Amino acid sequence: MxxxxxxxxxxxxxxxxxxxxxxxxxxxxxxxxxxxxxxxxxxxxxxxxxxxxxxxxxxxxxxxxxxxxxxxxxxxVKKEEQKNYILKEYSNTYKKLTRGNLENFIDFTGETTSSEFFPVDTFKKVLNEVLDRDKEDAFIYQDALGYKGLRKSINKHFWNNKMEIDDILVVSGAQQGIDIITKAIINVNDNVVIEKPSYSGAMNVFKWRKANIIEIDMKKDGIQVEELEKILQKNRIKCFYTMPYFQNPTGVTYSFEKKKRILELAEIYDFYIIEDDYLSDISYDNRVEFKSLKSMDTKDRVIYIKSFSKIFLPGIRIGYVIPPQKYSDKIQTFKINTDITTSSLMQRALDIYIRKGLWKQHIKNLNLEYKKRYEFLIKECNNLLKDKVQIYDTYGGLSLFLKIQRKDVNCIKLFEYCKDNNVLITPGMLYYLNSDDGMQYFKIGFSKVDTKAIHQGLMVINNLLKESE
CATH class of the missing domain: 1.10.10.10 (Winged helix-like DNA-binding domain superfamily/Winged helix DNA-binding domain)
Structure with missing residues (x-):
């Protein structure tokens, strides 16, 4: 009462x-x-x-x-005051963490793999090899497209030499990729379709370009394609932004049939697909077969973005973009205007790391370690939060998106309660254009927490939800 x-x-x-x-x-x-x-x-x-x-x-x-x-x-009750407050609180809390206070919190907001799994000694040897081989050349600016050796390695090891290396543009992470693509292809009042919910970083870029953003609900195997087609019949769409594997924040993976149909619709209705390959490498089940939209694209409709930062070492800030021929020159120009080139030394080191099979082994090790945490998290959620939240198995990625079943608790209240008890979660409202739609959702990432911390953090969440019974 x-x-x-x-x-x-x-x-x-x-x-x-x-x-x-x-x-x-x-x-x-x-x-x-x-x-x-x-x-x-x-x-x-x-x-x-x-x-x-x-x-x-x-x-x-x-x-x-x-x-x-x-x-x-x-x-x-109106939410604007609450929304502004929670955005400020979330931002301020995160800033404090980046200043070295993380040890005081159980951090469920992690978006990247833990540094404890990064092979420092191995990478140090790779860096020394680059310096011994290239000397001062390791620090000079490269071709505007990026270090040629790295682009060759990307083409060989990730695309079976099916791409032209001049179609591959090295960028400083996925966020920069989204930014330069948006500058190149989206104008004021262009219509952009996104998933609902979707990655807030992309939404903010589209808002900055003053695009008209149209959301389509996510289902267990991707967006409602029928809804997309209805929108296409009534509107001129410039592009569709999607994360087909372990989508952020839902963890949903698209079915082959939906990917195929979306590609068909792109050709019929003349729009482009921005494919953000977020975390396809982190997969815990053989049922999830990786087949990117770009690899299925026969009409040159897909702009592919891949970051190495999320699953390798965030500090290196390296990713790449493969654009359609129509926008290739324009996207390259905006990249040059943004920062000329991405770190030469790190590009050369990553090239060797990939060529020697060290990347492949690193991914294998990550999957083994994170599968344990993922399975533990699912088990603990089912034990501690059963009937209190709605849980979906994602079979990959580094987080779970949960729906609070109790109407008297929303993500703002949960965020505040957790923060006061030294636990950090991500409020679901941050992933929606209209934050009303996300008030009952929250995301917990397990990339930065071990099994002990997972249990302790879920106990705090359970305590609030139990009190609300």
Whole structure:
């Protein structure tokens, strides 16, 4: 039962005191967005005041952005203040972590593999080999497309020499890839289709370009293709941004049939597909067969992005883009205008690392280690959070996207409670254009936590959800 009751002091301006009390409940997440406030008659009777006091209090809440009125229905909590607050809190918390306070928290926000699995000694030998071989040349700027040796290795080891090496553009990570592609192909008011939910970094870039963003709901095997086709029949679409394997944040992998149909629709309706190969390397089940949209593309409709940072070493900031011929020169130009070239030394080192089979072995080791954590996390979620959250097996990736089953707890309340208990989660609202749609979701990443920390962190989540029963 929500504590709407309080007493007045003699000097209180009553309607302002009512508004202050309700604002405190909203800011403390005792009241969540969309929740109906007591009727004017009910609340005036509870507090022993005139109905005009409640009317004035509710009007004040509306004017300050804390409430909205539905004609004939009542007054409801509005989320804008909560959303701004949680975005600021999430950002500030993350900044503090990057300053070295991570040891005080169980961090479920990790997006990259743990440094404990990075083969430092091996990579040190590779760096020394580069310096011994290339000397000062290891530090000079390369071809604008990137170090030729690395592009050759990418083509050979990841594409079976089916690409032209001049079609491969080395970039400083996937985010830069998204940025330069967006600058090259998207103009103001262009229509862009994205998955719902989707990666917030891409959404922010599309917003910055002032594109019209259209979301399509994710299902267990990808977006609703029928919904995509309906949108295409009514709108001129410039591109579709997708993560077909272990999508961020849902972990969903597309079916072969859906990928095939999306490629057919791209040709029929003349749009391009931005394929962000997020974490296809991290797979725990043979049932997930990797076949990228780019490898299936016979009409040159796919712009492929791959980052090595997420699963190798975030600090090296290396990835690559394979654009269609139509946009190749334009994308290259925007890359040059952005930063001229990506680290020469690291490109050369990564080239050797791939050519010697060290990358392949590194991925194998990661899959073995993270499969243990993934299976432990699934088991613990089923044990501790059963019936409290909705759980989906993803069979890969480094996180789980969970739906809170209890209506009296949303991701804001859970985020605050966890933070106060030294646990960090990612609120689901950050992955939606309309944060209302993500209020019951949260993401927990397991790349930075061992099994002991997973158990402890889930216990904290369970404590809040149990209290809400």
């Amino acid at each position: 929500k504590n709407f009751y309080f007493s007045f002091d003699e000097d209180d301006i009553k309607y302002k005191k009512v508004a202050i009390h309700l604002k405190a409940m909203i800011n403390n997440h005792e009241l969540i967005h969309g929740e109906k406030l007591p009727t004017i008659r009910e609340y005036s009777k509870l507090l022993g005041v005139n109905t005009s006091t409640i009317i004035n209090a509710y009007e004040l809440l509306q004017n300050e952005g804390y409430a909205y009125k539905k004609m004939g229905s009542g007054t409801y």
